[in-house]
Amino acid sequence: xxxxxxxxxxxENTRTQNKQNMNINxxxxxxxxxxxxxxxxxxxxxxxxxxxxxxxVKGALIGAAxxxxxxxxxxxxxxxxxxxKGTELFQAGMEELKERxxxxxxxxxANQE
Numbered sequence: 253x254x255x256x257x258x259x260x261x262x263x264e265n266t267r268t269q270n271k272q273n274m275n276i277n278x279x280x281x282x283x284x285x286x287x288x289x290x291x292x293x294x295x296x297x298x299x300x301x302x303x304x305x306x307x308x309v310k311g312a313l314i315g316a317a318x319x320x321x322x323x324x325x326x327x328x329x330x331x332x333x334x335x336x337k338g339t340e341l342f343q344a345g346m347e348e349l350k351e352r353x354x355x356x357x358x359x360x361x362a363n364q365e
Contacts, residue, residue, distance in 0.1 A: 321327050 321331060
């Protein structure tokens with residue numbers, strides 16, 4: 253039997269079993285989940301809208317903070333001072349740990365004798 257369709261008839265095997273909503277113009281390569289999203293309409297579109305999403309606000313705030321730090325000399329200087337102070341405190345803490353280690357080692361050697 254010759255058909256009058258302009259697409260491959262074997263594609264019917266890949267379509268879903270629910271054929272009541274399908275017509276000859278249906279694209280078989282669109283997945284069912286995409287069709288469900290399309291039927292959900294505006295509710296789903298609003299939920300995924302970039303301006304209504306909290307991630308957009310977070311990204312905008314982080315971008316603004318980075319821009320401020322990269323363009324403001326005063327902010328850069330205060331940031332470098334804070335980093336320098338943190339480095340000094342870290343180095344002082346390491347020196348204190350080294351002293352405690354040496355004291356503990358000396359006391360262990362004294363106890364062994």
